[in-house]
Amino acid sequence: MTEMPIPLAGVVGHPIAHSKSPQLHKHWLKSYRLPGDYIPMDVQEDDLEQVIRALPKAGFVGVNITIPHKIAILQMADLVTDRATLIGAANTLIFRRDGKIHADNTDGYGFIANLRAGAPGWRSDLGPAAILGAGGAARAVISALIEAGVTDILLSNRTRPKADALRAEFGSKVRVVDWVQAGNMLEEAATVVNTTSLGMTGAADFRVPLDGLRRGTIVTDLVYAPLRTRLLQEADEMGCVTVDGLGMLLHQAVPAFERWFGVRPEVDMRTRAAVLG
Numbered sequence: 001m002t003e004m005p006i007p008l009a010g011v012v013g014h015p016i017a018h019s020k021s022p023q024l025h026k027h028w029l030k031s032y033r034l035p036g037d038y039i040p041m042d043v044q045e046d047d048l049e050q051v052i053r054a055l056p057k058a059g060f061v062g063v064n065i066t067i068p069h070k071i072a073i074l075q076m077a078d079l080v081t082d083r084a085t086l087i088g089a090a091n092t093l094i095f096r097r098d099g100k101i102h103a104d105n106t107d108g109y110g111f112i113a114n115l116r117a118g119a120p121g122w123r124s125d126l127g128p129a130a131i132l133g134a135g136g137a138a139r140a141v142i143s144a145l146i147e148a149g150v151t152d153i154l155l156s157n158r159t160r161p162k163a164d165a166l167r168a169e170f171g172s173k174v175r176v177v178d179w180v181q182a183g184n185m186l187e188e189a190a191t192v193v194n195t196t197s198l199g200m201t202g203a204a205d206f207r208v209p210l211d212g213l214r215r216g217t218i219v220t221d222l223v224y225a226p227l228r229t230r231l232l233q234e235a236d237e238m239g240c241v242t243v244d245g246l247g248m249l250l251h252q253a254v255p256a257f258e259r260w261f262g263v264r265p266e267v268d269m270r271t272r273a274a275v276l277g
């Protein structure tokens with residue numbers, strides 16, 4: 001009788017030491033008493049394809065893909081989900097039994113799941129959503145908001161052509177606002193999302209004026225280091241409902257863990273503690 005191999009998963013990026021995904025997946029494997037392991041892999045761009053093709057033969061059932069490989073990986077996949085195509089990047093690979101590599105993007109799912117968990121009153125018809133930033137994370141957030149039914153998205157980015165490009169791609173539900181006017185668009189917003197790296201430890205300070213925020217506006221920050229960013233602290237003081245970015249990281253991992261290890265994990269306080277610890 002042949003023994004069942006222990007399923008392996010991991011995260012591929014460069015650099016990789018900062019990734020919180022190993023702590024998260026190892027916590028779930030332990031909590032659900034599942035056989036398996038999750039391994040961080042520092043892989044340079046030139047080696048990416050060779051490494052990815054070898055992993056299924058080494059017992060891997062899939063991997064997460066992180067910076068800087070999220071776009072390049074699409075070329076190596078045999079199947080790409082519609083949402084990964086729409087976002088233009090993948091963060092999750094599933095190595096199928098038939099040898100095919102399936103690429104998905106769960107960032108948008110993680111964003112909405114976190115928003116719904118942290119602000120249970122959130123609905124897609126509450127009013128306009130204001131998005132700060134037009135990088136990779138913004139693409140996932142915009143596509144998830146549109147999929148959830150939001151019909152009015154105000155988008156502002158320091159480099160305006162990047163916001164214009166997203167408007168061209170996602171259509172008339174997106175209205176571009178000049179970066180110098182970013183503070184003004186908050187007055188109209190029912191939901192505010194920071195997708196820039198502003199406010200992150202080691203990055204520039206978040207300086208967008210917040211006096212336009214209204215009591216009850218739902219404000220979420222994708223930055224989770226620090227956990228309580230200046231945006232979230234000030235929004236809290238103004239009576240907004242705030243949702244931190246750590247939950248998005250935890251929720252985006254749920255569908256991948258389920259596909260790889262067969263159990264849909266819970267995101268709870270213990271999960272947060274395991275990752276923060």
Ligand code: NAP
Binds near residue numbers: 133138159245250
């Ligand atoms: P990215 O593609 O490099 O985009 C960075 C964004 O930040 C761009 O819009 C950029 O504007 C803006 N930005 C950077 N420095 C700025 C400055 N000094 N002034 C104004 N805008 C500035 O990065 P990303 O992948 O979208 O990630 C963005 C942030 O989201 C990161 O902090 C990342 O850690 C976080 N994130 C969190 C999660 C989560 O699960 N919570 C998931 C994904 C990403 P320009 O276009 O003008 O450069």
